[in-house]
Amino acid sequence: MASMIWWVILTLTWFLAAGLKWGHEAIESQSAYFHLASWGIPACLSVILISKHSIEGDYLTGVCYTGLTEPNVQLGFIIVPICTLLF
Numbered sequence: 001m002a003s004m005i006w007w008v009i010l011t012l013t014w015f016l017a018a019g020l021k022w023g024h025e026a027i028e029s030q031s032a033y034f035h036l037a038s039w040g041i042p043a044c045l046s047v048i049l050i051s052k053h054s055i056e057g058d059y060l061t062g063v064c065y066t067g068l069t070e071p072n073v074q075l076g077f078i079i080v081p082i083c084t085l086l087f
Contacts, residue, residue, distance in 0.1 A: 008085055013027050048077070054066060
């Protein structure tokens with residue numbers, strides 16, 4: 001999730017630099033907001049998932065999954081945020 005948000009921020013900064021002719025300093029002044037969005041949104045989603053006990057683990061492989069047996073959790077916390085970032 002964080003990598004997808006960083007990709008959106010990268011394309012936004014390219015647009016600001018090339019399309020709207022923002023300078024390096026103007027874009028750099030927004031970097032705190034970029035970091036807050038790219039790390040804060042996935043962190044909030046992770047905290048919500050942990051508090052809802054919606055993270056499941058496979059004892060054999062040691063891999064954790066989100067909403068493996070709960071389709072609503074998978075839809076709300078995986079599919080919808082990814083589709084929002086893609087479009």
